[in-house]
Amino acid sequence: MARQTISDSALLDTALDLFRTHGAEGVSLSQLSQATGLEKASLYYRFPGGKEEIILATLASVGQWFENQLFPALRSPGPPRKRAAKAAEILRAFYQDGARSCVTDVLSLPGGSPQRHQALQTAMEAWIAAFAALARESGLPPAAARQAAEEAVIRIEGSLVLSRVLANPAPFHRTLKQLPDLLTTR
Amino acid sequence: MARQTISDSALLDTALDLFRTHGAEGVSLSQLSQATGLEKASLYYRFPGGKEEIILATLASVGQWFENQLFPALRSPGPPRKRAAKAAEILRAFYQDGARSCVTDVLSLPGGSPQRHQALQTAMEAWIAAFAALARESGLPPAAARQAAEEAVIRIEGSLVLSRVLANPAPFHRTLKQLPDLLTTR
């Protein structure tokens, strides 16, 4: 095959799509090779730890995306309800109107590696903390803000499952619409 | 190895545990063989379609469990709030206080077979319908009852994800405690 190359960022985006569709164990290095255009040996050169290292890099990349795209919208100036609505818009795009699964859900099975769990837990805590910060700004006391943030994540994750299983984006869309009410005092 | 046998029911319970822990693609026939005590050839004798047939049989078995354990509790005589609380208790046991994943979540990845999706969608619809029937009985109009039922499933699924990722049963327990309020008019 002709020489190929691909940026880390594009490679991990491709990997993310595969993992969200088939799960961690459902994706082989051959699939990753075909989807990225890189031979398996090249993947090992860039990720000596093989598939597990690609999974961890994919998780780190998603974590960065949240840090760079979602969290700034939550922290931006402006009324908290507007910011929550903006966050909902960003999440709608990231999950493609509920058609894509949450990688945190998909990669968090109990059988996964401890490192995977650690990365997912850290990412989830950051997400909840960002939601909770907004809720506190809007006037909720810390404990209530934390609980509202958890509740919001619960509903987003659950609605993604329901929309996927029912093949119907409505539950996910409805949940996103509730987000400002969930995260702010009216 | 000495001759072994195992009932279909016990075999599928074992398979369920494996699938919930590792996902569909994360479980091999060798693992199923070891966990059930049956050689691979025997598994093929009982499930000629191989792993995919075992997955579908496992889903059917879970569906039966819901029909036989959860739905009767929702339909039993007595006040709707009591029935919702009883259902919460049954779900708490089924998901082992949030330590076990939902098989509907785990097996519903987009990469799965159409038959798998069909079975999961049917099971999910039955679950929502059973919740919605209780909500209607408690006085909610049909559309609101259906939405409350979907909302309840969303929160159960989402809280299972959160409890798994955070390694903390609190979100799942809190969600189950909300179930009577979610499914009935106060």
Place this chain on the structure above:
DNA sequence: GTCTATATTAAGATAGAC
């Protein structure tokens, strides 16, 4: 109805050329 044994294919992983 379960077993042993084996065939076939695909997976993860590495060596060495360019």
Place this chain on the structure above:
DNA sequence: GTCTATCTTAATATAGAC
């Protein structure tokens, strides 16, 4: 830094004895 080629192991699947 990517390639071709190959190794080793494990997966799915089947044949045939008991």
